[in-house]
Amino acid sequence: MKIKKVDDKPIIIHAKSKPKIHSHEVKSTGIKGHNVYSVKRSPKIMSATTTTQTMGKGAVRRRGKTTYRKSTIHQNQEKRRGRINQHNRNIKDDKKTIKTKNSSIKLVGAVGANVAANQMEGADEIRDASMIAYGVTRPMTGAASKGAEFFRQKSLAEKKRKIKKVESGRKLSRRQIKKTTQKVAKKTAKDTAKKVAKETAKKTAKVATKVTTDVAVTVAGTAAVGPLSPLIGIAAGEVVGAKIDHDDMKRNSRVHKIKFFIDKMNSQDKQQDSFFKLLKDLVMNRAAIPLKKMALAVGGFLLTLILLISVITVPVVTVVATIYNSPFALFLPPLEEGDTVMSVTTEYVANFNREVNTLANEHNGYDSGEIVYVDYEGTAASPSNYYDIMCVYMVKHGIGDTATIMNDMSKDWLQDIVNDMCSYTTSSRTETHENEDGTTDSETILSVNVTLKDYRDMITEYNFDEDQIELINEMMSPENLAMIGYSGGESGGGSGGGNSVSSLTNTEIEAIVSSIADPTQKETVSFALSKVGYPYSQAYRDTGNYYDCSSLAYYSWKTAGVDISFGGATTAAAEAQGLDEAGKSITETDLQPGDLIFYSYTTNGRYKNISHVGIYAGNGKMVEAKNEAEGVVYGDFHNGSVVMYARPNK
Template sequence: MKIDKKKEVETKIHKKQDSKIHRKRDIKIDNKVMSTRTKNNARAMRKVVESKITDNIEGGENIEETFEVTGMAIKPIKSIVNEGNRIRKKAKVSKLQKEVVGSRLRKRAVNKGKQLAKKSGRKVVKKTSKKMAKDTSRKVARESAKIATKAGTAVAGSVAGPEGTLIGMAAGEVAGMKIDNTFYKAEQRSRMMKFFMDKLKPNEEQNDSLFKLVGSMVRNKTTFMIKRAVSLLAPLITPILIIVIAATGIVFAVIAVLYNSPFALFLPALESGDTIQSVTTQYVSEFNQEVQTLIDEHKDADKGRKVYVDYEGMNSEPSNYYDIMSVYMVKYGYENTATKMNETNKQNLKAVFDDMCKYTTENVTEKKGKKKTKYLEVRITLKTYTEMAIEYQFDENRTATLNQLMSAYITNNPSGGSQISGLQGSLTPQEISNITDKISNPTQKAVASFVLSKVGYPYSQPLRNSGKAFDCSSLAYYAWKSAGVDILFGGGTTAAAEAEGLKYKTVKEENLQPGDLIFYSYTTNGRYKNISHIGIYVGNGKMVEAVDEAHGVCLGNYHNGGLVMICRPGK
C-alpha cells in the first residue's frame, strides 16, 4: 500500500406572564449626560487599547478589524431605542389619559419595531451569508433571518413600557443563544475550512495564514459576544465591554479553541518532535512492511500476493491515510489537543489505525490449463471514513465535521490519474439532446438518457441506492433498469457482480455502441476478474461514469487503461 501524503433547540422562550417591574420613582438619571460621558470615555479607552493591540501583538494588523464590529452590532438596536424615546416624549399627558395613550403607544411601538427588525434582519443576512461556505450559508441564512426579525421585534416591544422591556430582554437573550448554535458555529467552521483548503495548495500558491485565521475568528467571536451583551445590557455600556473583552486575551482564547478542535490537524505543530502525520506514516509503514514480508516469504505457497478486499475504485494502490487522521481527530480532538503526540494520544491514534487497517492470510490454488499455482493471499481491508462514522456512532455534528475534513482532501486528491480526460460535471438539456438524438435504438437511447441526466450528481457508496447519489456500479444498474433490463447478479450490483452476470454478452471494443458497459480492473480485490470500476458508453467516443467523490458523475472521453471486458445487456 503506497502512501503519497502530497496527493494523498427547538428553542422555547418561556415568558413570565403578568410580570411587573417596580421602579423607584424618586431616582432620576440624566440619560443624555450619561450617554455623552460614556461615549467620550469609550472612544478614548478604545483608541488606547486598539493602538496597544495592533502595535504589540504579532499579526495584529490582521485582527485590527475586530474593533469595527461595534457599529454593526449596535446600529439596529440603537434605532429601536431612539424610536422608543421619541414615542415616550409624546406620552406626557394627563393621568386620566395615560392608560388609553399607553395602549396606543404599545401598538405603535410594536408595529414600528417589526418594520425596523424586518429591515435589519434582511441586512444582517445579506452581509453575513456572503462570508460562509456555499452549503452552510443556505441553511444558516434562513435561520438567521427568522431570528433577527424575532429578536428585533421583542426588543422593540421594550419601548412600550416595563412589561415590554422584560419580554424584550428575555427574547433577546434566547435569540442570542440560538444564533450561537447556528450562525456563529457554522461561520467559524467555514473559516477554518477555508484555511485548511489553502494549506493543501503548493507553498507558493498559499495566501492564508494562522494570524489571518485568528483575526477572522476573533471578529466573529467578538460580534457574537456583542450581540449577546446588547440583548442583556444597556447599549450605553457596550463599547466598554468590547474594550474589556479585547484587552483580556480573546486572541489567545481563539487560538486555544482552534488547537482543541479537529481542525488542529492542519495547524502548525505546537512543539517539535512527533506529529500526527509522522506517527500515522510510521504506523502505515509498519503495516505495509508486515504485509510485504508475508508476501515475500509466502510460507507453504508458490507465490504471495496482496488482495484489497472488495475494493471499488480507480486506484492501483488504495489508501485510507487521510481517513485515519480525520477519524482520529473527530473522535479525540474535541476539547483535547489531539495533535500533541504524547503517549496517550499515540495509543488513541493506534487504536483508530488498528480499527481501520486489518489483514488476514489465506491459501488459494489457481489452475491454468494443467498447471496449478498455490498463492498465499494477504487479504487487506481498509475502512473508509464513512464506515467509521457508523462504527464509532458519531453524532450529526461530528459526522458533519468529518465530512468537511475529508471533502477538502478528496477535492485536492482525485483518483483516476491520467486515465480520465475531458470531464464535464454538468450538461444543459440541449447538450443531452445533441447526444441522444443520434441514437436510434430505443433501449440504448433510454440508457444513455438516464446516465446523461445524472451528470453532476455526487459520488457516494453509502448513498448508492438513494437516487440522490451514485457509485459506478449503481449508476449502470439503474440506467439499464430504467430501460427495462435487470443486470443484478447473485443478489449483488457491484461492478464485478454485474460483469459476471454478463460474461456471455461481451462485445469487441471496435464494436462499441451507446449503452454498452465497460469494465475495468485497477488492483486485485478478490472479485470476479478483479473488476473494480465500470462506465457507460454513450457514443461518439464519450462515456459517463461515477468517477469518485472529487468528481461525482461526469461525461468524459472513452478510456481503455485497465480494460477487462465490454458487455451489452440487451444483446
C-alpha cells in the same frame, strides 16, 4: 339774718372695683357608649346639663327617669357627618375663647396700674414719668432686640455657608455632584436636545476660561441630559482636573516661598534652605503639570493601543483555540515542531503495507504470493484509506482536545485506529496450468487478504452520534480533503480519462444523445449524463443524491427497464458476472452508446478482479463515477485495464 347750717357731707372716695377676667372652661367630652356622647359643662350652667347614662340597648336614665333615645348607630351618613362637623366647630370655638392677646393683658395691666396710682398722691406724675420712660427706652430696646436678631441671623448664615461650602478639587463628593446634576437637569429639562447641547458647549467654554469648580459641576450636570453628555462630561472633568493641578502648583510654590522666607529669618548658623534649592523646587513644581499631562497622554495612547489589539486579537485567538480543540485542527498548521497527525499516520500505514508486501513477496512455503484487497471497488491499483484514518482519529479524539499534538498517548490512540481500519488475513489455493507440451503444472499461491475500512464503516463500529457523523462527513468533503493534499486520484494509479466535464445542460445532453437510434440505449445514456456533477459515495449510493460506479450503471439501465443486478448484488464485479453468464458480453469493436466497460485495477477477490465500471456514451466518450473528489464525470474513453465489455439489452 338767719344762717342755715348745712351739714358737711362726708368725703367719699370712689374706688373702682378690680376688673374681672372671665374665662370659659373647655368642654370635656366623654364617650360612654357606641355613638352616645355625655357632655359636662361649667358649674354655671351645670343645672342645664342633662347627664345621660346608658342603661341598656337604647335606654337612657334622665334625672331618675328612664327615657329612650333614638339610636345613632344606623343613621345615614349625612346626619353623622353633620353632627361630627358641628361637634368639631364647637370644640374650635371653645378653644378660641381661652386665647388671650398680649394687648388685652397690657390693657389690664395698665388699668391695674391706674387704679393703684389713683389711690396715692402724685399718681399723675408717676403715670407721666412712666410714659416718658417708656417712650425714651422703646427705641433702645427695639434696637437692641433687632441687633441681637441681626447677629443671630448672621451667625446662622455663616454656619450655613460653612455647611454648604462645596469641597473643591479631587475631594468633590459624588453626592454633591449628583445633587448639582439633578438641580441643573431639572432646570434644563424643558429645553430641546439641540438647545441643551448649545448651552452645554457655552458653559464648557466658560469653564475652560474661568476654570472654576462650581461651573464645571454645572456643566457636567447640564451635559447629563444632552446628547453629547459623555464627551462633555469628560471635557469638564479634564478642565476641573487641570484647575486642581494648577491650584496645587500655586499652593506648593507659595508654601516653598514662605518656608524660604521663614528660614532666612533665622540666624545664619540655623538656616537650612538656600535660594538654589528654592529655585529647583519651584521649577520642579511647575514642571510636574506638563510631565503629568505627558504621562497621561502616553498612558492613554498605550491603553488605547492595547484595547485595540485586544479587540482585534482576542476574537481571533478564541476562534483559533476553538478550532484547535476540534477535529478541524487537522487542516491547520501544527502547533509545535516534530510529529504531526499526517506524518504519524503515513508512518503507521507504511508499516502496515510493508508487512503485507513482505508476506506476499516472500510467500514462504508457497510458489507465489498475492495481495487481495477484499471487496474493493474503485479505480486505484493500490487502495488506501489514509485520509479516512486521519479523519476518524480527529473525530474520535479531537473534540475538546488538541489531538494534533502527537505525544505518546495520542500516538497510541492513532495506532489503535490504524489497527481497527487496516487488517489482513492469509489464505492459499492451488491452481493448475496447462503447458504447451500438453502437460500440467500445479501452483500453490499465498493470498494476503487485506481489508481496508473506510470512514463509513467506522461510523457504525465506533457508534458515532449525530454530531460526530456530521463532522466526519464535512471533513471528508473534497474541499476539505484538498487542504491536506487529496487531489482526487488515489495512490497507485487511476482510471485516467482526460477532458472531464463536471456538469452538462439539457441542451448539451440532447445534442449528445440525438444520434442514438436505439430508444433503450438512448434513455440509458440520457439518465447517466443527467447525473454528471453528482457526488460520489458508496454509503449513500442508493439515495438518488449520490452515486458510485456500479450504482450509476445499475440505475441508468433500470430507468430504461433493464435489471443488471446478479443474485441481488449490484457491485461492478457482480454485474459483470451476471452479464457474462447471460451471454451479454461484446468486443471493443462492437461498442455502442449505453454499453458497459468493466475494469480491474487491483486484485480484490471478486469476479475477474473487477473493481470499476463505466458507461460508453459514443464518440469516444464515457460517463463514470470516479471517486469522492470528482464524483460523476463525462470524459474521454480509456481502455487501460479493461476486462470485459457488455451490452445489457443484447
